[in-house]
Structure formats: C-alpha cells, structure tokens
Amino acid sequence: MRHDFLDRYSRLDSPIHRLPTIVKLLGALGVVTASVSVSFTHPWFFVMVAGLLLILSAFTTIPWRFIFGRLVLLEPFALGIALMALLQENGGMLFLAILVKSTLCLLTVILLSNTTPFASLLQTMKRLGVPRLLVTILALMYRYLFVLIDEAERLNRARASRTFSASRTKKWHMLASLIGQLFVRSTERAERIYAAMTARGWK
Amino acid sequence: MNTAIEIRNLQFRYPDGKEALSGVSFSIADGECVGLVGPNGSGKSTLLLHLNGILPEAYPATPNIIIYGKSLSKDTAADIRRDVGLLFQDPDDQLFCPTVFEDVAFGPQQFGLDEEQVRNVVAKALEQTALLGSENRSPHHLSSGEKRRVCLAGVLACEPRVLALDEPTSNLDPRGKRSLIKTLKSIPATKIIATHDLEMVVELCSRTIVLDQGTIIADGPTHQLLGDEQLMLAHGLEKPHILRHIHPH
Amino acid sequence: MHLPDGFLDVKTAVATGLFSATGLGAALRHAGRHLKPRKIPLIGLTAAFIFVAQMLNFPVASGTSGHLLGSTFAAVLLGPSAAIIVMSSVLIVQSLIFADGGILALGANIFNMAIVAPLVGYGVYRALRLFLRGGQGQLVAVGFASWFSTVVAAIFCAGELAWSGTANWRAAFPAMAGTHMLTGLAEAAITMLIIAAVGRTRPELVTDVDNSAASSSGRSTTLVYCALIVIGLFLLVAPHASPLPDGLEKVAAELGFEHNAVSNPVVSSPLKDYQIPGIQSASTATIAAGAVGAIAVFALSFLLARVLLPRQKSDAHTSVSPNHQ
Numbered sequence: 023m024r025h026d027f028l029d030r031y032s033r034l035d036s037p038i039h040r041l042p043t044i045v046k047l048l049g050a051l052g053v054v055t056a057s058v059s060v061s062f063t064h065p066w067f068f069v070m071v072a073g074l075l076l077i078l079s080a081f082t083t084i085p086w087r088f089i090f091g092r093l094v095l096l097e098p099f100a101l102g103i104a105l106m107a108l109l110q111e112n113g114g115m116l117f118l119a120i121l122v123k124s125t126l127c128l129l130t131v132i133l134l135s136n137t138t139p140f141a142s143l144l145q146t147m148k149r150l151g152v153p154r155l156l157v158t159i160l161a162l163m164y165r166y167l168f169v170l171i172d173e174a175e176r177l178n179r180a181r182a183s184r185t186f187s188a189s190r191t192k193k194w195h196m197l198a199s200l201i202g203q204l205f206v207r208s209t210e211r212a213e214r215i216y217a218a219m220t221a222r223g224w225k
Numbered sequence: 226m227n228t229a230i231e232i233r234n235l236q237f238r239y240p241d242g243k244e245a246l247s248g249v250s251f252s253i254a255d256g257e258c259v260g261l262v263g264p265n266g267s268g269k270s271t272l273l274l275h276l277n278g279i280l281p282e283a284y285p286a287t288p289n290i291i292i293y294g295k296s297l298s299k300d301t302a303a304d305i306r307r308d309v310g311l312l313f314q315d316p317d318d319q320l321f322c323p324t325v326f327e328d329v330a331f332g333p334q335q336f337g338l339d340e341e342q343v344r345n346v347v348a349k350a351l352e353q354t355a356l357l358g359s360e361n362r363s364p365h366h367l368s369s370g371e372k373r374r375v376c377l378a379g380v381l382a383c384e385p386r387v388l389a390l391d392e393p394t395s396n397l398d399p400r401g402k403r404s405l406i407k408t409l410k411s412i413p414a415t416k417i418i419a420t421h422d423l424e425m426v427v428e429l430c431s432r433t434i435v436l437d438q439g440t441i442i443a444d445g446p447t448h449q450l451l452g453d454e455q456l457m458l459a460h461g462l463e464k465p466h467i468l469r470h471i472h473p474h
Numbered sequence: 475m476h477l478p479d480g481f482l483d484v485k486t487a488v489a490t491g492l493f494s495a496t497g498l499g500a501a502l503r504h505a506g507r508h509l510k511p512r513k514i515p516l517i518g519l520t521a522a523f524i525f526v527a528q529m530l531n532f533p534v535a536s537g538t539s540g541h542l543l544g545s546t547f548a549a550v551l552l553g554p555s556a557a558i559i560v561m562s563s564v565l566i567v568q569s570l571i572f573a574d575g576g577i578l579a580l581g582a583n584i585f586n587m588a589i590v591a592p593l594v595g596y597g598v599y600r601a602l603r604l605f606l607r608g609g610q611g612q613l614v615a616v617g618f619a620s621w622f623s624t625v626v627a628a629i630f631c632a633g634e635l636a637w638s639g640t641a642n643w644r645a646a647f648p649a650m651a652g653t654h655m656l657t658g659l660a661e662a663a664i665t666m667l668i669i670a671a672v673g674r675t676r677p678e679l680v681t682d683v684d685n686s687a688a689s690s691s692g693r694s695t696t697l698v699y700c701a702l703i704v705i706g707l708f709l710l711v712a713p714h715a716s717p718l719p720d721g722l723e724k725v726a727a728e729l730g731f732e733h734n735a736v737s738n739p740v741v742s743s744p745l746k747d748y749q750i751p752g753i754q755s756a757s758t759a760t761i762a763a764g765a766v767g768a769i770a771v772f773a774l775s776f777l778l779a780r781v782l783l784p785r786q787k788s789d790a791h792t793s794v795s796p797n798h799q
Contacts (some may be wrong), residue, residue: 023500023730027708029363029365029366035359050577051577052578053578054479054578054580055484056479057479057480058482058483058484058578059484060486061481077693077792086315087521091679092573093298095540096573096574096614099476099478099574100478100480100481103477103478103481103640103641104481105636105648106635106640106641106645106649111710116640120480120481120640122480123479123480124478124480124481124576125480125635126480126481126551127478127480127576127577127578128478128479128573128576131479131569131570131577132567132573134570134572135570135571135572139361139363140323140363140571140594141323141324141327141361141363142620143570145618153499153502153506155502155505155506155514155559156498156502156559156563158514158518159517159518159521159563160518160521160563161322161323161518162321162512162514162515162518162519162521162522163518163519163521163522163525163563163564163567164323164522164567164571165320165321165322165323165364165365165518165522166317166321166518166519166522167522167525167526167567168365169317169365169522170519170522170523170526171526172527174526174530177728186605192535192626193532193533193665194532194664194667195667197530197532198664198667198670198671199667200530201527201530201542201664201668201671202667202668202669202670202671202672202674202675203671203675204523204526204527205520205523205668205672206672206675206676207428207519207522208517208519208520208522208523208677209516209676209679211317211318211517211519212311212515212516212519212520213512213515214315214318215318215319215321215518215519216511216516217274217279217313217318218313218318218319218321219315219321219331219515220279220306221277221279221306221310221311222306222331222332222335222380222383223303223306223332223335223383224331224335224337225303225335225511321515
C-alpha cells in the first residue's frame with residue numbers, strides 16, 4: 023500500500039477532477055496535437071498553452087512540488103533524444119522547439135493522469151469502442167501492478183538480508199533469479215485468479 | 226430437512242501428488258455451519274474447490290458432488306456456481322476489478338442480472354459487510370481486512386445458498402476477526418469453513434469435520450471433537466483455549 | 475526507446491498509430507478467437523510483470539544501468555499475438571498513467587516496442603530454433619533474438635524521427651542503432667538469465683513453448699504481421715538506404731520523405747558545421763558494426779548459455795521431457 027503515491031491524487035475533489043473523463047482525455051489529446059502541429063515560428067501560441075496548463079494545474083489542487091517533481095523526473099529522456107536535433111542545420115531552433123513542445127505535452131499528460139482515476143479511463147475507453155479484451159487486460163494489469171510491486175519488494179528484501187557483498191555478476195544473477203521467481207508466482211496467481219473468476223460465473 | 230451438500234466418495238489427486246483426497250464422503254444439511262479442520266496439506270482447500278466445480282478439470286461419469294439435489298456435471302456447473310459461493314484464501318486473487326463496486330457487481334453481472342438488479346444486490350451486500358460508501362475505492366488502497374470484506378460482499382452479492390470459506394480469518398487483526406465473525410453469524414446460508422482458527426470454529430460451527438491426508442478422521446459435534454485433546458494433537462491441531470476449562474460430559 | 479511527445483510530427487504519429495491499431499487489432503482478434511479464457515488472466519499478469527521487471531535496474535558501469543524491455547521474452551513464452559497485447563498494455567499504462575512515453579507518440583512506441591520487437595524477436599527465435607536444439611540452444615536463440623529485435627526496433631525509431639524531420643537519418647540511424655546494439659546486449663543477457671531462472675523452477679513453462687498451439691498464429695494474422703513489418707520498413711527505413719539511385723531519391727523527395735528544416739533560424743545551431751570525419755559513411759559504419767555485433771552476440775550467447783546450463787548438451791536427443799503439449 024506504500025506505493026499509493028502512484029495514484030494518490032487522482033481522486034481529489036477539484037473542478038478539474040470533476041470534469042467528465044472524456045473531456046479530459048480529448049482535451050489532452052487536443053493540446054498535445056496542437057502543440058506538435060503548430061510551428062515554433064509562432065512562439066505566442068506556446069506561451070498561451072503554457073499559461074493555460076499552469077492555470078489548470080492551480081485548479082487541480084495537486085501540490086506544485088508533485089507536478090514539477092514528475093516533470094523533472096521525466097525530462098531527461100526528452101533531453102537525450104533532443105540532442106540529436108542539434109546535429110542538423112538550424113538545429114538550435116529545432117532543439118528549443120522540441121524541448122518546449124515535449125515539456126508542454128508532458129505537463130498535459132501529468133495533469134490528465136493525476137486528475138483521472140484509471141478505472142474511469144477504462145470505462146471511457148470501453149465507451150469509445152476499445153475492444154473488450156484489451157480493456158479487461160488493462161484492468162487486470164493495473165490491478166495487479168501494485169500486488170507485483172509488493173511481491174518484488176518482499177523478494178528483494180529477503181534476498182538482501184542474505185546477501186553481504188556481491189560482485190556485479192552475482193548481482194545480475196540474483197536480480198534475474200528474483201525476476202524469474204516473480205514471473206513464476208505471476209503465472210500461479212493467474213491460475214488462481216482464473217479460478218476466482220470462474221467461481222463467480224465468468225465464461 | 227433439506228440436504229444442502231452431499232459428497233460421495235470423492236477422490237482427487239494433483240499431478241504432483243500434493244493434497245490428494247481419498248474417498249471423502251459426508252453430507253451437510255440446509256442451514257448448518259460446519260467447520261473443516263486439519264493440518265496443512267490435509268486437503269481442505271482442495272475439497273472446497275470441488276464444491277463449485279472448479280476441480281476436477283474433467284468431471285467423472287458418476288457424479289459425486291450433489292448440491293441441493295443437483296448433481297455436478299458440465300451442464301449444471303454454471304447453476305451450481307450460483308448456489309455455492311467460494312471465498313478464497315488470498316483476497317488479492319479474488320478482488321480483480323478496478324473498483325469495489327465493479328468487483329462486487331461482477332458475479333451478479335455474469336449471472337445476467339440487469340443494471341437495476343445489480344445495483345440493489347450490490348448495495349445489500351455492501352451493507353452486510355459494512356462497506357457502504359466504499360464503492361469507488363481502488364483495491365490497492367484497501368487494508369487486508371477491507372479486501373476480505375469486499376471479497377465476501379462479492380460472494381454475497383451472488384446470493385448463494387452455500388458459503389464455502391477458505392481460511393477467512395487468516396491475516397486479520399483481532400478487530401477484523403471480530404467483525405468477520407459477527408458478519409458470518411448474521412448470514413443465514415449454509416456454511417462450511419476451512420480454517421486453522423479453532424476458536425472461531427467453536428464460536429460459529431456446531432459441527433466439525435477433521436481432515437488429515439485426504440481422509441475424514443472424525444465428523445461430529447464441535448465441542449466433542451475439538452475438546453478431545455488426543456484427537457487434536459494426533460492430527461496437527463490442538464485443543465482451543467476456549468475449551469480448556471470445559472470438561473466433556 | 476520510449477518517445478515523448480514533441481518528437482514526431484502529426485503525419486508520422488498518425489501513420490504509426492494506424493500501423494499499431496492494425497497490428498494490435500489483429501492480435502486481439504486472434505486472441506479472441508483462439509485463446510482459451512484461462513490465458514486471459516495470464517496475459518494481464520504478464521503485462522503487470524513486464525512493467526515491474528522494466529523498473530528493476532541491472533548495474534552496468536558506475537551510474538549506468540540496464541533493464542529488461544521484455545518484448546522477446548513475452549513473445550517466446552506466450553506467442554506473438556499475446557506478446558503484442560502484453561507489450562501494448564504496458565506501453566499504454568506507462569504513457570497514460572506515468573507519462574513515460576507520449577500519448578500522441580503512443581502509436582509509434584507501440585509499433586516499435588510492442589509490434590516490431592516481439593514479431594522480429596519471435597521470428598528470429600523460431601528460425602534459429604530450427605538448428606539450435608536443446609536447452610542451451612533455446613537460450614542462445616533467445617539471446618540473439620532479443621538483441622536483434624532491440625536493434626531493429628531502434629532502427630524503426632530512427633526512421634520515425636527522420637521522417638518527422640526531428641533528426642537527420644545520417645545522425646539518428648548511427649545514434650539509435652549504435653546505442654541499442656549496446657543496450658541490446660543487456661536485453662539479451664537479462665532475458666537469457668531470466669528464462670534460465672524460470673526454467674530451473676518450472677521447466678514446463680519454458681520447454682513447451684515451441685510446441686504450444688498458443689504460439690502459432692493463424693495464416694491471416696501472420697500475413698497481417700508480415701505486411702506491417704514490410705510496409706514499415708518500406709516507409710521508414712528503406713528511403714534512407716545508402717545508395718539510392720537518383721531517380722528514386724527524387725521520388726522520395728516529392729513524397730516528402732526528405733526532412734524539412736525549420737525555416738526561421740533565430741538561433742542557429744553551434745553544431746551546424748560539425749562533421750564527424752567521414753560522417754557520410756556513418757551509416758555504412760553502423761551497418762558494419764551491426765554485422766560484427768551480431769557475430770559477437772552469437773558468440774557471447776553461446777558462452778552464457780554454457781554457463782547457465784552447464785549440464786545440458788545442445789543435442790536433439792537430450793531433452794527435458796515436457797509434461798504436456
């Protein structure tokens with residue numbers, strides 16, 4: 023239950039949280055598409071988008087530290103790929119453009135995911151016609167994500183309490199063995215879940 | 226009196242030989258509450274999995290499981306699953322939907338109830354398990370006691386005539402145990418409870434079956450069986466404290 | 475390889491989105507028809523597992539670490555269609571919930587890591603298994619397939635970046651292919667280690683995969699998969715293949731395959747005139763490195779397989795008997 027931080031803010035009560043999921047989803051998609059399509063020769067557009075997102079962020083009542091923390095955490099990946107742009111002609115402008123665009127898009131998704139419980143996203147997907155099988159699997163995946171994280175932590179702690187100093191090769195072996203164990207446990211749990219589903223009438 | 230469960234000479238063997246059942250027979254009357262006790266590996270869980278047809282994978286030609294007069298076969302399995310509600314040992318295995326409401330609604334939806342009926346039946350089940358108001362909560366935000374209650378609600382929502390429970394009080398703190406026992410007392414269904422919690426058996430079950438290595442060792446009144454110290458120790462159990470000051474007569 | 479938003483232009487995002495939708499749709503259709511309901515929780519749990527496994531760091535050098543991608547792992551153990559569903563689910567959740575990978579870029583990310591990688595990994599694995607037998611042989615095949623599929627996925631990614639005008643193919647290809655030849659090594663090693671570990675506790679999970687009916691796709695599904703890869707290659711990779719005859723290059727230019735640089739250089743890049751000596755041949759160098767790399771990976775896989783399964787010979791007659799088919 024420790025990792026509720028991953029889902030801590032999605033059920034707050036703010037005007038943004040209360041918006042219907044489909045509005046948030048399409049809104050996010052719209053902002054992202056616009057940011058990507060509009061050329062950087064119109065910098066005022068991006069200033070507007072940034073302003074809009076910051077205002078929305080304020081309305082969500084999610085702590086700023088959390089929002090910017092997520093932003094900072096995810097930024098390096100964008101940075102890495104953006105560096106490749108520098109190797110082109112006019113690369114400097116391109117680099118800046120990419121950085122600004124990706125940051126705005128990142129902020130958009132951070133807002134979307136932290137104002138919408140995953141269960142609502144699934145319902146909306148179902149309504150939008152996403153195949154039932156996929157929705158079922160996404161639901162199962164999300165549900166058991168936290169269970170597996172817990173199991174992995176337990177396995178890791180058990181391993182760590184019996185390890186004193188390990189060479190890098192040993193570390194790889196132990197980590198792989200942990201992951202292997204996790205997989206086997208996952209398959210066994212899947213069997214039990216199937217039994218539980220059939221017990222309540224699933225076909 | 227109506228026979229709720231009838232088991233006739235049930236045999237079973239897992240491919241690796243673990244937890245087999247060798248010729249188990251008994252019947253349980255409508256409304257009875259029976260405790261199923263025995264050491265680890267005695268076959269308690271395996272037995273419960275037979276009650277609603279999850280095991281075996283292929284049903285035998287002569288049915289040996291009869292629930293309220295219906296013999297378990299491929300055709301009757303779906304029906305029997307409505308009558309027998311099984312509560313699994315690990316709530317995480319059974320609580321597989323994204324929210325409490327969806328999980329409790331799962332059974333009724335599978336059985337074909339319409340939206341209105343589903344909502345009613347879910348509300349009733351949540352009330353029975355003191356979970357009204359938790360409809361939108363996600364499973365990973367629940368304590369293990371709450372998860373267990375959600376699983377129970379999910380089973381109750383199917384309105385089964387038989388409740389089969391596998392270690393319902395494991396991992397519960399004393400408060401959680403109290404609350405669960407109180408809830409179980411208020412449910413009129415026929416109950417069979419596989420457990421190590423002998424104090425609970427004394428409190429809830431008038432009759433007890435002792436299982437060891439896949440065979441029934443004893444089947445009789447709870448106080449008599451659980452008060453028999455030698456019997457208990459011989460099968461990996463012990464006389465519960467609550468009976469230590471009661472002399473059998 | 476998770477592309478954030480802002481790196482792909484709309485046309486690339488839409489095109490790869492269509493490819494992904496087609497591939498994922500075919501996988502879902504195949505699974506819906508042929509998959510036993512009992513496997514559905516397994517697919518869900520495997521997706522959760524891959525997600526968690528991707529979070530675990532394998533220390534490489536000070537500061538750097540590698541981790542599992544899992545496309546080939548899933549494909550070998552569950553079959554191509556299930557793997558596509560598993561990896562797509564992982565990417566969808568990563569993108570929507572954790573903002574790891576963009577939402578517009580989801581199409582491209584799914585195409586690279588959830589369709590190309592598992593399919594290529596699976597194909598290479600099955601091909602190699604034709605003449606690499608036994609437990610050790612399986613590990614070698616898995617290792618090489620993991621490396622190869624990672625590199626191929628990276629090449630597709632480079633193609634998408636080039637088509638969007640974000641990066642020059644001449645820079646993107648060597649960069650992406652080169653770095654992923656290295657990360658592919660980690661992928662190969664980690665996948666081999668994990669499969670060996672799984673095989674030790676539950677051999678039946680590992681030895682049955684080649685016979686299992688769940689792995690084989692229907693003919694129409696296989697056709698769709700192959701078509702997607704070929705079209706992807708044609709659209710994203712082939713236009714940049716080194717010696718293009720002039721005529722074809724003109725056609726490519728007309729179809730918009732040439733990138734469009736931003737036309738208003740207020741800030742001009744300090745690296746504008748940077749030229750790696752012989753950059754024109756960077757692509758050729760990369761291809762050469764790839765060939766050498768492939769041989770090296772093969773050799774290393776053989777060695778690692780020997781270490782992981784010392785008692786087994788790669789002999790068709792030595793077998794760990796499967797429990798069922």
